[in-house]
Amino acid sequence: MANCSSGHRYPVGVDLDAARPRLLAAAVARRSIAARYLAVSAVNVVNHQILLNLANSGWDWGGGVSNVFAAVISAIPGYLLSRYWVWEVRGSNSLRAEILPFWSLAIVGLVLSTAMAEAADRLLGSGLPVALASLAGYFIVWVLKFLILDRIFERSARRQEELVAS
Secondary structure (H helix, E strand, C coil): CEECCCCCEECCCCCHHHHHHHHHHHHHHHHHHHHHHHHHHHHHHHHHHHHHHHHHHHCCCCHHHHHHHHHHHHHHHHHHHHHHHHCCCCCCCCHHHHHHHHHHHHHHHHHHHHHHHHHHHHHHCCCHHHHHHHHHHHHHHHHHHHHHHHHHHHHHHHHHHHHHHC
16 A cells, blocks of 8 residues: 555555546536436426325325326436436437336335335325325435446446447
């Protein structure tokens, strides 16, 4: 181990002073992606909650059915905003590499939030308890979803860059 100019230790043979600008740029880019993901998530939560409330309170659908309806409809702009704005992936969509993993994660969140929304509807009644239970279910999956989608869309972006370069 050796010390760089800031006094931090690093493995011998790694020039951290030379790598620092690249590492800083990567950290800034990662924060930008995380901020856009948070913004898309906020939009998706608003869309989901409007649709959930409409179906549950307006149309008198059960909590679980209302949650499935809201999740399916709101997942479409969620995918598109995530792909094109958060991770800035261009080119054709890949069913196997992007769409199926995105929808699989959406289904995990849907199953958990629907179970919680249905339980809230049965125990506490419709309206606010259903909305809060649905949000709690999605929040549990949210961080894991970011980490997985980050890998998926980062890989897709690299693949698109390689296709353009060749």
